Amino acid sequence: DAGVIQSPRHEVTEMGQEVTLRCKPISGHDYLFWYRQTMMRGLELLIYFNNNVPIDDSGMPEDRFSAKMPNASFSTLKIQPSEPRDSAVYFCASSLYLTTEAFFGQGTRLTVV
């Protein structure tokens, strides 16, 4: 398996635009996590899914953020409309069980200007 794959690796967008980040988890992993990392706030867990169902979205900052997992091999994190304070590195990770270690993608560096 190629590991967790995120796209794009870098995204620069203008304030107010819609941004969609994508993640392909490791095949067979039942859990998928979205994290965000900024200098100001550090690392944060935004949301995680089990078997494509969102389990805990308490970390999602506001309604402008939404995440979906339409099938076991694909998830999206959408920001609409984007704001400069959304600039961050967004990581996706997947794990076999909740109690096992997760594997991370390379991250998407988002810059909103």
Add this chain to the structure above:
Amino acid sequence: GIQVEQSPPDLILQEGANSTLRCNFSDSVNNLQWFHQNPWGQLINLFYIPSGTKQNGRLSATTVATERYSLLYISSSQTTDSGVYFCAVDGNQFYFGTGTSLTVIP
């Protein structure tokens, strides 16, 4: 929310030395994890360890949930161990510590 404090904030080691990183948390938690972020930004989930001790090669971790702390041991450190080590706890929400920045010099 739960406060997660990591110490020391920075650590410089000679290659081959051992080290202990500490994570204190302010309330009961459901689980605790350790992560390593290398200097290029890649994240690795090292341990899922709500209690007890786990070992993986030169790394081991111990969590004493009743006393609200966890320790990460790195033995015979290598330059590839450099980076930032985060602990994270799951209470009613997920909280990350601010990390320990480790530099291993040859």
